[in-house]
Amino acid sequence: MPEDVLDPVIHATARLxxxxxxxxxxxxxxxxxxxLQKVLDMTxxxxxxxLRKLEDxxxxxxxxxxxxxxxxTYLALTPRxxxxxxxxTAALTSLLRGAAS
Structure with missing residues (x-):
C-alpha cells in the first residue's frame, strides 16, 4: 500500500x-x-x-x-x-490489517 494513501492533511497528530x-x-x-481547545488541551x-489547514x-x-x-467561533466538519x-480511517484500518498479516 503506498504511503500517500493516508491523507497528509489529516495525518498530522494534532489535525487528526x-x-x-x-x-x-x-x-x-x-x-x-x-x-475544542479545552478538550484537546491545545494552545x-x-x-x-x-484549523486553518483543515479549513483551507x-x-x-x-x-x-x-x-x-x-x-x-464555532467549528464543524464539512461533508467533505x-x-x-x-x-x-478506512485506509488506516486496511494498512493495519495488512501489517498484521
Whole structure:
C-alpha cells in the first residue's frame, strides 16, 4: 500500500485529533473554539494553525459570530471533511490489517 494513501492533511497528530473530535459530533452540530481547545488541551495559537489547514482543505467550517457583544467561533466538519475522515480511517484500518498479516 503506498504511503500517500493516508491523507497528509489529516495525518498530522494534532489535525487528526481535531478531525476525530469533530467527527464525533452529530452531523450539523458545532463545537465552540474554547471547548475544542479545552478538550484537546491545545494552545489557541496551535489550534488556530491546524484549523486553518483543515479549513483551507475544505474539511472544517469555521463560523465567526457574536454572542451578545462577545466574539464567538464555532467549528464543524464539512461533508467533505467527514468523507475525508471516513476514507482516512478506512485506509488506516486496511494498512493495519495488512501489517498484521
Amino acid at each position: 485529533r481535531v478531525v476525530a473530535t469533530l467527527a464525533a459530533l452529530a452531523e450539523g452540530d458545532e463545537l465552540s473554539f474554547p471547548k 489557541a495559537g496551535n489550534l488556530s494553525t491546524h 482543505a475544505g474539511y472544517v467550517r469555521v463560523t465567526k459570530t457574536h454572542v451578545g457583544r462577545t466574539p464567538a 471533511g467527514r468523507q475525508a475522515f471516513e476514507e482516512y
